[in-house]
Amino acid sequence: MEAERDASVETAATEKARASRRRRNILVGAIVANVVVIALALVILGPGQQPFNFPADAIKANIENLAPHVVVDLDPSNPPPPGQIIYFHPSISSSLLTMWIVMAIAVVLVIASTRRRREIPGPFQNFIEFVFESLGSFGESIGGKKARAFMPLFATLFVFIILSNWSGLVPPVGKVPSLRAPTSDVNITIGLALVSFATFHFSGVRYLGVRGYFGKFFNFGAFRGGVGAGLIALFVGLVEFFLEFVKPITLAMRLFGNIFGGELALGVITALTVAVIPVALYGLEVFVGFVQALIFSVLTLMFTLLAIESHEEEHHDTPGFDVPEGAIGPTVMSMEAPAHATSAMGGH
């Protein structure tokens, strides 16, 4: 008995030792492979001819510009004015090209996963079903039954943005001029935010009608409760109306800033340190890419749900609608919560 236990303890110990030795071997192998790759690059490319200032030139070689690189110029006879940031010039930029690649990957993934569906799913179909189901249940936990109409948009935005964010972490993307993560380009995030902006207002008008929807902002009915209450309601409605235009700006800037800033940080750390250290930051960027995709799509869903909700419903009962009220956070909604309260006081 004793001997048996000793033997089992011993095997466990040797098992552990073997596992740790294996781990150490993998680490040493990775470091050696890194050094070999760097040496090979030095041999093939050779040291530069110009004098190389260590931090500045290394950082400059590793970071991206704000404006995307132009891959195909569709109007070469009419070059954009130099030194200007905002202009209209038809061209296929690096981020646009990468966006098409990401879209193609997403479409192929979905088509391949739904071609031969089986009752008992294989690992690939299982994964796609897991993503689909968790997105669906998450959206439903936010908006209840009302959210079901907007689930396609929510899931599409999430899948597209998460693939775009993560595409910047695949090595050649962002390091060669003609490929770049789509969401690290402000043009594409502004485009996505405009899609969300259009969705808020079109669905608001569709569900509440033109009068009902714009009555939320310009609540002249409040004058029935007296001039003071009417003026307050009008002012609050005006503030709310302008906040509607802040929403797409913050959506676009949050996504762009996080992804672009993350890539800058990754580039700077890669330039300043040796090869193993940036891995920690890389892990952080994977997490940030996931969170930002979730934030963008969840905020789009929430703002749409807020837009289609009328004043009357809000004060009686909204079953299954308790999460967004508390969840929506301090910046935008704290202005709107008293707004509903005041206009309700005037109106009812």
Added chain:
Amino acid sequence: MEFIGAGLAALGVIGPALGIGVLTGMSTAAIGRNPDAAGQIRGVFIIGAAFAEGLGVLAVVVGILAIVLQPAAK
């Protein structure tokens, strides 16, 4: 000069940093008091953190613009 301006703009990150710190502390306390609601609190926390972080990112974007836009202004 533009680099000084960009550095000053980056000071705007202080506010969101305080906000996220308060948010994390509060939600940790809330989870400690009511561990059953941890999932719900976590969701609220992530979304609130995203809101606070969005403002910090705006400050960083202003800093980047202060450096990049300088040639256009001249």
